[in-house]
Amino acid sequence: MGRPPCCDKSNVKRGLWTPEEDAKLLAYVSNQGTGNWTLVPKKAGLNRCGKSCRLRWTNYLRPDLKHHSFTPQEEELIINLHQAIGSRWSLIARRLPGRTDNDVKNHWNTKLRKKLMKMGIDPVTHKPVSQVLSDLGTISCLSTITTETQAPNNNLMVSNHQLDQEVQSQFINPENNVQSHHNEAPPSCPSPSSSSSSNITQLSSPPQVITTAAAAVPPPPPPPCSSFDWSEFLLSDPLMCTEFQQQNQYDVHGILSSLSPSVMMQNQTQVSNNIASDEDSGILAYEESMERQVCDTQYCEGTSSSSGDDSFVDAILNRDSEIRAAFPLLLDGSTDY
DNA sequence: AATAGCGACAACCGCCTCCAT
DNA sequence: CATGGAGGCGGTTGTCGCTAT
Numbered sequence: 001m002g003r004p005p006c007c008d009k010s011n012v013k014r015g016l017w018t019p020e021e022d023a024k025l026l027a028y029v030s031n032q033g034t035g036n037w038t039l040v041p042k043k044a045g046l047n048r049c050g051k052s053c054r055l056r057w058t059n060y061l062r063p064d065l066k067h068h069s070f071t072p073q074e075e076e077l078i079i080n081l082h083q084a085i086g087s088r089w090s091l092i093a094r095r096l097p098g099r100t101d102n103d104v105k106n107h108w109n110t111k112l113r114k115k116l117m118k119m120g121i122d123p124v125t126h127k128p129v130s131q132v133l134s135d136l137g138t139i140s141c142l143s144t145i146t147t148e149t150q151a152p153n154n155n156l157m158v159s160n161h162q163l164d165q166e167v168q169s170q171f172i173n174p175e176n177n178v179q180s181h182h183n184e185a186p187p188s189c190p191s192p193s194s195s196s197s198s199n200i201t202q203l204s205s206p207p208q209v210i211t212t213a214a215a216a217v218p219p220p221p222p223p224p225c226s227s228f229d230w231s232e233f234l235l236s237d238p239l240m241c242t243e244f245q246q247q248n249q250y251d252v253h254g255i256l257s258s259l260s261p262s263v264m265m266q267n268q269t270q271v272s273n274n275i276a277s278d279e280d281s282g283i284l285a286y287e288e289s290m291e292r293q294v295c296d297t298q299y300c301e302g303t304s305s306s307s308g309d310d311s312f313v314d315a316i317l318n319r320d321s322e323i324r325a326a327f328p329l330l331l332d333g334s335t336d337y
Numbered sequence: 338a339a340t341a342g343c344g345a346c347a348a349c350c351g352c353c354t355c356c357a358t
Numbered sequence: 359c360a361t362g363g364a365g366g367c368g369g370t371t372g373t374c375g376c377t378a379t
Contacts, residue, residue, distance in 0.1 A: 050365095055348065059347075089367075089368065090366075101366090101367070106346055
């Protein structure tokens with residue numbers, strides 16, 4: 001049994017909005033504010049579904065929207081954020097003042113995805129297509145020899161989930177001894193000969209920043225599987241622009257310190273978000289690092305002029321401080337996960 | 338000039354989450 | 359605690375305009 005529709009679709013106008021309808025909605029929202037969207041069409045004299053009104057307002061009529069085309073800096077930010085958090089358009093759009101999730105999504109689907117594919121980069125994994133293909137070959141080969149009923153990826157999911165829960169519990173209860181946890185082996189740290197170990201390094205790759213120049217670099221050989229170290233992976237990844245590494249080591253550690261393994265796993269494999277995780281903190285921290293990067297390139301365009309944005313960024317900064325206070329040891333680059 | 342193909346963007350659909358009751 | 363409704367979200371479809379044939 002599904003939910004009943006929010007409005008009587010047979011008696012409601014659909015399709016493109018006319019200038020008259022736009023004017024009515026604009027006038028109403030300007031005077032009365034949004035409030036309850038289901039009441040807006042009635043009060044504004046529109047024969048539209050409330051949802052449709054909300055969409056029209058948020059995606060088109062809102063006065064703070066930009067209607068010009070995306071800048072290269074915006075495109076780069078979208079690509080980087082998509083690589084880090086996947087197709088979470090609303091989160092990505094929040095980092096782009098004046099852009100909506102629909103804008104970003106459409107731009108991705110029509111331009112950026114194709115652009116990446118043209119560059120030989122898989123738009124889902126953000127890895128070179130050749131590497132994705134070889135990964136597929138490796139996985140299918142492994143699947144024929146493994147005797148386990150559970151797929152290696154599932155093992156990884158469980159292990160990351162466990163790790164994530166540990167991180168969560170540490171955050172919820174800061175008095176816990178963080179040090180002791182870090183001295184323990186990760187709950188499911190694969191043995192060097194484990195058939196799933198190579199998949200772990202591939203599938204749970206941390207965010208990489210792909211630059212146009214780096215895109216042509218052939219894929220690196222799989223890293224050693226005996227131990228897994230995020231910082232080692234990040235800092236040694238030849239796909240990463242070295243200049244970026246040098247300028248953003250702080251950011252890398254910021255990501256390392258806050259982005260939980262399950263989030264990264266999720267980013268790379270696009271799995272559903274059934275795993276409970278403190279992922280928002282990771283995303284927010286990553287957003288913060290990205291914002292810093294963009295601001296460094298003189299892109300901020302008065303982002304802080306909006307008070308709403310101010311509070312949002314403040315929240316990010318506060319959250320980051322909390323995480324740093326709770327996990328001082330995670331800031332240590334030598335920490336193994 | 339007609340039209341098929343394509344790209345860009347607007348809008349819809351259905352599911353999910355959050356929150357008030 | 360359970361439930362229902364509103365809003366949010368991502369995927370998909372529809373529409374329009376431009377270009378190539």
